[in-house]
Amino acid sequence: MPMTPTGISQIMERRADAAVYFILAGWALLILFLKFRLAHAGLATDDLYNYANALYNTNFRDKWLYVARYEVGRGLPSLVFDHWQPTTLVLWPIVRLFGPHSLLVVQALAPVWANLFLLKTGRQVGLGGFDRLFVVVICLFSPYMMLATMDSIEGFHATSLLLIFGAPLAWAAISRRWILALVLLVFFLNVRENAALYIIGAGLGYWMFRNTYFDGHRRVVAALVLAAMVFFIGIKGAPLLAGVQNFHFGKVGHALGSSPIFHFDLSGIDKDWAAYLIGLWPAVLAPGALMTILPEAVVLIVADKTIVNWYGMSLVYAGALAATFGLVRLRAWLPNRAANLTLSSALVLHMGLLAGTSVHNVVGKNAFIIEQAGFEIPASSLAAARAAIDPACRVSVFFQAMKGFGDLPYLQYPHPTQAKWSRFIVVSKRPELYLLHNRLQRRYVETIKDELTLHLEDGYLSVYEHRSTPCVKPPESDGRS
Numbered sequence: 001m002p003m004t005p006t007g008i009s010q011i012m013e014r015r016a017d018a019a020v021y022f023i024l025a026g027w028a029l030l031i032l033f034l035k036f037r038l039a040h041a042g043l044a045t046d047d048l049y050n051y052a053n054a055l056y057n058t059n060f061r062d063k064w065l066y067v068a069r070y071e072v073g074r075g076l077p078s079l080v081f082d083h084w085q086p087t088t089l090v091l092w093p094i095v096r097l098f099g100p101h102s103l104l105v106v107q108a109l110a111p112v113w114a115n116l117f118l119l120k121t122g123r124q125v126g127l128g129g130f131d132r133l134f135v136v137v138i139c140l141f142s143p144y145m146m147l148a149t150m151d152s153i154e155g156f157h158a159t160s161l162l163l164i165f166g167a168p169l170a171w172a173a174i175s176r177r178w179i180l181a182l183v184l185l186v187f188f189l190n191v192r193e194n195a196a197l198y199i200i201g202a203g204l205g206y207w208m209f210r211n212t213y214f215d216g217h218r219r220v221v222a223a224l225v226l227a228a229m230v231f232f233i234g235i236k237g238a239p240l241l242a243g244v245q246n247f248h249f250g251k252v253g254h255a256l257g258s259s260p261i262f263h264f265d266l267s268g269i270d271k272d273w274a275a276y277l278i279g280l281w282p283a284v285l286a287p288g289a290l291m292t293i294l295p296e297a298v299v300l301i302v303a304d305k306t307i308v309n310w311y312g313m314s315l316v317y318a319g320a321l322a323a324t325f326g327l328v329r330l331r332a333w334l335p336n337r338a339a340n341l342t343l344s345s346a347l348v349l350h351m352g353l354l355a356g357t358s359v360h361n362v363v364g365k366n367a368f369i370i371e372q373a374g375f376e377i378p379a380s381s382l383a384a385a386r387a388a389i390d391p392a393c394r395v396s397v398f399f400q401a402m403k404g405f406g407d408l409p410y411l412q413y414p415h416p417t418q419a420k421w422s423r424f425i426v427v428s429k430r431p432e433l434y435l436l437h438n439r440l441q442r443r444y445v446e447t448i449k450d451e452l453t454l455h456l457e458d459g460y461l462s463v464y465e466h467r468s469t470p471c472v473k474p475p476e477s478d479g480r481s
C-alpha cells in the first residue's frame with residue numbers, strides 16, 4: 001500500500017482537486033485561444049471543413065457524411081469509407097446549432113474531458129492527491145497532446161472523439177460498470193478503425209500482465225470479438241455494400257510492405273517516440289496498462305507515421321493511464337518518507353520542465369503558422385464572393401476562405417483535381433501562398449484563365465466561373481484529394 005502522504009503531498013491531498021480543476025480550466029482557455037487565433041487568421045480550416053461540410057450535408061436518408069471533395073478525388077460517397085467513422089454523426093446537432101467553429105471547441109475540450117476521468121481513475125486506484133496532479137499535468141502538457149489539440153491548419157479531426165469516448169470507457173471498465181463500458185465501447189470502436197488496436201492492446205495486457213481493464217478471459221474475448229466485427233464491417237462489409245473500398249485501409253498493404261522496418265533499418269524511426277515514453281516514464285512500471293498502446297504504436301512506426309499528429313492525443317492519454325498505475329506501484333515500493341520526498345521533488349521538476357517547454361513550444365508554433373500562412377478575409381469580402389457564385393454548383397475554395405462556404409452542398413478544395421471539376425473557383429490574392437494546395441489552385445487558374453469569367457476581384461480573393469464546366473459535373477476517381 002502507498003505510504004501516508006507527508007509534507008507537500010499532504011497539502012496536495014487536501015487541495016488536489018481544486019489544483020487540477022484550475023489547471024484544466026487554464027489549459028482549456030489557452031488551447032481555445034490558440035485555436036481561435038488560428039481561425040481568426042483564416043487557418044484551422046482543412047479537416048475542420050471536411051467534417052463540418054459532411055455534417056451539413058447529412059440528411060439521414062440518402063446522404064450520410066457526404067463530402068463532394070472525396071466524391072471527386074477518391075470516388076467515395078461518404079467519409080465513412082475514407083475512414084470508418086460513423087460515431088462522427090454525434091456531432092451533427094452541434095454543427096447544425098453552433099456552426100463549424102464549434103468543432104474547434106470540441107477538440108479543445110476533449111483532453112479536458114478525458115482528464116476528468118483520469119482524475120477519477122487516480123482516485124479509484126488509490127493514487128494520492130499530489131500524484132493525481134502529476135499524471136494530469138504530464139498528460140495535458142505532453143507536447144504531443146498540446147500540438148495535436150492545437151492542430152495547426154487542420155482545426156479539427158474526429159480522432160479527438162477517441163478521447164471523448166475512450167476516457168470514460170477506461171474508467172467504466174476499471175470501476176466494473178460493464179453495461180456502461182459496453183455502450184461506450186461501441187461508440188469508441190466506431191470513431192475510427194485504429195480504435196480496435198487499443199482493445200487488442202488492452203486484451204494482450206490482461207493476458208500477459210493482468211491489467212485491471214478486464215476481470216476475466218470471457219470479457220477479453222467478448223471485447224476482442226466485438227472489435228473484430230466492427231473492424232471488419234468498417235474495412236470490408238460496409239464498403240462492399242456501397243461498391244467502394246475503404247480508402248486508407250486500401251493503402252495499408254503498400255505502406256507496410258515498403259516499410260524499411262522489415263529490412264531491419266531502424267534509422268528512420270521518429271525520435272519523438274523515445275521522447276513520448278520519457279515524458280510518461282512511470283508508465284513502464286505498469287506494463288499491462290502500457291500494452292494498450294503497443295499495437296497502435298507498432299502500426300504507426302512501421303507505416304512511418306509521426307506521433308506529432310492526431311494519433312498523439314489517444315496515445316498520450318493511454319500512456320497517462322498506464323503512468324497512473326505505475327505511480328501507484330512505485331509509491332508502494334518506496335521504503336520510507338525520505339524516498340517518497342525525493343520522488344515528489346523529482347515529479348515537481350518534471351512537471352515544471354514539461355509544462356514550461358510545452359507551452360513555449362505550442363505558442364511559438366502557433367505564431368509561426370500564422371505568420372507563414374495567415375490571411376484574414378473580411379466578412380464583407382466573403383459575403384460578396386458568396387453572392388457571386390451559384391451555391392448549388394461545385395465550388396473550389398482556397399483554405400482561408402472556407403468559413404464563408406462551409407455549408408455548400410458541393411464544396412471542393414483548392415487542389416487542381418478539385419478545381420477542374422468546379423463551376424466556380426475562389427482563388428486567394430495573398431501575394432505569397434505558403435499552403436501548397438492554394439498555390440496549385442492559383443497556378444491552375446492561371447493556365448486556363450482564357451476559359452474563365454471573372455465575377456469578382458478585390459484585395460483578398462478572386463471569383464472565377466468556368467462556364468464550360470457543368471454546375472455539378474459527374475465525379476470520377478483519380479486517387480487524389
